[in-house]
Structures are given as C-alpha cells and as structure tokens.
Amino acid sequence: MTYDEVVFGNLIDLAAASMFGKALTTSDDFFASMDCMLKPGAAVFLPHEYTERGKWMDGWESGRTRRASKMQDRDECIVRLGVPGTIRVANIDTHFFLGNHPPFAELAGTNAAWDASADDLAKATWTPILAPSALRPGSHNVFTVHAPASYSHVKLTIYPDGGVARLRLFGTPDPRTDTPQDTDEYTKTHVPAGLVDLAAARMGGRALACSDMFFGRMDNLLLPGRAENMSSGWETRRRRSAGYDWVLLQLATPGEVHTLEIDTNHFRGNYPDDVRVEGILAPEGSVVELASDRMPWVEALPKTPLGPHARHWFPLTNASRGPFSHLRASVFPDGGISRIRAWGKRSNG
Numbered sequence: 001m002t003y004d005e006v007v008f009g010n011l012i013d014l015a016a017a018s019m020f021g022k023a024l025t026t027s028d029d030f031f032a033s034m035d036c037m038l039k040p041g042a043a044v045f046l047p048h049e050y051t052e053r054g055k056w057m058d059g060w061e062s063g064r065t066r067r068a069s070k071m072q073d074r075d076e077c078i079v080r081l082g083v084p085g086t087i088r089v090a091n092i093d094t095h096f097f098l099g100n101h102p103p104f105a106e107l108a109g110t111n112a113a114w115d116a117s118a119d120d121l122a123k124a125t126w127t128p129i130l131a132p133s134a135l136r137p138g139s140h141n142v143f144t145v146h147a148p149a150s151y152s153h154v155k156l157t158i159y160p161d162g163g164v165a166r167l168r169l170f171g172t173p174d175p176r177t178d179t180p181q182d183t184d185e186y187t188k189t190h191v192p193a194g195l196v197d198l199a200a201a202r203m204g205g206r207a208l209a210c211s212d213m214f215f216g217r218m219d220n221l222l223l224p225g226r227a228e229n230m231s232s233g234w235e236t237r238r239r240r241s242a243g244y245d246w247v248l249l250q251l252a253t254p255g256e257v258h259t260l261e262i263d264t265n266h267f268r269g270n271y272p273d274d275v276r277v278e279g280i281l282a283p284e285g286s287v288v289e290l291a292s293d294r295m296p297w298v299e300a301l302p303k304t305p306l307g308p309h310a311r312h313w314f315p316l317t318n319a320s321r322g323p324f325s326h327l328r329a330s331v332f333p334d335g336g337i338s339r340i341r342a343w344g345k346r347s348n349g
Contacts, residue, residue: 006091006140007217011170012201015154016040018223018232019082019202023060024153025118026077030063031055032163034077037156040232043165045096059097061163075102076157078121082224083202084111084152085173090130092141092156093166101137102158106130109151114178116153126155150174173204173252182224190313191259191343199327199342200224204252208287208326211245212236216336218247227338230266235336245272246330248290249340254283254325254347260301260314261341262329268308272331277301277314279324290326297328323347 015021015038023034031053036043037060049056062075087109094101107130112120129147156167182200183191199205199222207218215235220227227233236245257279264271278297282290289295300320306312321344329340 006142006168008089008170010206011088012085012173012206013168014081014083014085014087014171014173015079015167015169016082018225020224021082022080024078024080025121026060026062027072027075028062028161029060029077031061032057032059034060036060037077037164037167038079039166043093043095057096057163059163059165061097061100062158062161064161073160074157075161076155079154079156079167080114081152081154081169083173083175083179084150085171086150087129087145087147087154087169087171089170090143090145091166091168091170092135092143092164093168094135094137094139094141094163095165096138097163097165098137100162102135102160102162102164104132104159105135105164106132106157107145108155108157109147109149109153110155111150111152114152121153124153129154132159147171152176173202175203186311190261195258195343195345197341198251198253198255198257198344198346199249199340200252206250208248208250209291210234210247212334221247221337221340222249223339226263227265230336233265233267233336233338235267235270236331236334239334244330244332245334246328248287249327249329251325251327251342254281254323255344256321256323256347257300257316257327257342257344258321259343260316261339261343262306262312262314262337263339263341264306264308264310264312264336265338266309267336267338270335271308272306272333272335272337274303274332275301275306275337276303276330276332278328278330279322280326280328281323283325285326298322300324300327303332
C-alpha cells in the first residue's frame, strides 16, 4: 500500500479534523478556507476549478500582503487540537502551492479551555515550539518539534503570506477533564453509565501492528465518531490462502473491558464473516513479543459472526473482562471493520 501522506505509526495527528481538531481563527483566508488544512487525506489539485475569488485550492491560502489594506508582514491561524497533547513532529504540507507557498513558518502553543473564545486566545501566552523555518514549495515540510509541555491550542504563523495544504501535528494525547467524550445517544443505550472507551485514540489508544492494511489503515479503527466511508476504516486485501487477518491494539490505559463494539459501517460486500478478540495484561510487552504467538492471550470474545454495515455490541462475561493492556482482534478470513471500541473501566479507577 502506498500513502500520499507522511504518517508516524507511533504518534497521533492531534490536530486532525477526524480527531475533532478545528481551525478557530485566522488573520486572512481570502483564497482558501483555514478549515481545509485539517481535512483527512492528502490534498488534491483540480486544474479547472475556480471560485469567485480565484483559483480553488485544497488548503488554507491568504491574500497577498501587498494590498494596502493589509499592514502586517505575516498571517496566522489558531487551531484547537482534537485532544490536548505533546507535539513531537510537525508536517507543514505545501503540496500544490508552488508560486504561492509561504517561504517561512513557525509554530507556538498554549493551554486554554476547550471552549476558549477568540478574545481569550488573543490574550493567551504563546510558547514557541518551532522557530521560523524555511518551507519548500509543493512538499511535505517535516520538522522535529521540541515542545516543552502539553498544549491544547497551536498557532501557525506564515511569512509573509501564501498557502498551506495540510497541517499535521503528530504527538501523544494528554486528555483533560474538559475534553468532550466521544459518545452519542445510540451508544448510551448499549453501554452502561460510567464506562469509557479504553481503546480510543483521543484517550491515548494506539494500533500497533496488523497482518495487512492494503485498503485502509489500522489507525482508523480508534478514531472518534463513525466512519464517513470505507476509506476511514481498516480493510485488508482478499485472502487467497488459508488463515485470517489480525490487528494489535494498545489500550490507552489498562482496564477491564465490559463491552466490545465492532462497527462494520459501510462494509457491505467486504465485511469479515467472523471476529475474535483476545486480551492480555502486558503493559511492558514489546510489539515484537505481542505480535508473536508466544504470549498468553486470553479469549475475551470467541469467534463470532458479523453482519454488514452495522454496529455490533458484545457484553463480556466477568471471566473474560481482563484487566487487559492490549487487545488482538482477528477477522475471518479477511475484510473491513470501521471502528473497534473497548468500553470498560480503568484499572486505576
């Protein structure tokens, strides 16, 4: 499988719209909306697409600073991360911005309330996390970020103006009490009160390894919300030999899993016939050890039929709840799943 984006398997894009990241304010997005920077997927170019303001571009693009009405030498955009976290890598992607990319950019971070207003953010103290750095046109501009702390909001500043296709901020989540939980009314009817999704990416859950992800990435399994289409789930290629496919998940924190949710949303002719889920308490286990058959996995959910395009709820018995630090989901013989939720209670309360 080939990707059009730079990804880091052990880090999460904290700013992604799919993680509930949001561009809140900008000094100028005359040509292209700030919201586009956080969209999932790689940027695209439509050569014959125009708007009333000019060429349609898939990204954030400000007007030219040479306009008399614009008296600053930079443009800014403030992004609320989908979940607060520590940023380790930034990708300031300028794909398709060639004669109109910013020559330089910098990043700063702050901690503010989830619902902080534009005025609150204007008065906030911003800590530099990426010094002004040169950008290449039409490229992934990837930087190591030495962020001294966890932040909830990030400010991207470009000099003097121009376009950024995508902003990716990879790091580890540090959820706070004011971070909204990923629940809906349908979930509340199937999950007892007091349980949390121990596997959620927004809480720190990670997909570590899998047998195959030819059509859809394993990381998608732990994203918030329901999948918009098949591309935002995990899907393996068609198996032409005996066996099955599997994915290894690390829970955000060890805990007891009371209910498993397996969602095959959008997978109709390509959903797995059956699923099996195993768990293990091995918080210090390496991915190599966990991906082998030498570890003492416990069967949480025996091999069970699945249906197409549906949310499946599986309450676990007391004997099969764990506690677990990792889950291994196996699909028979192959196919696609959009989301896996592990509703339970943290071991630390």
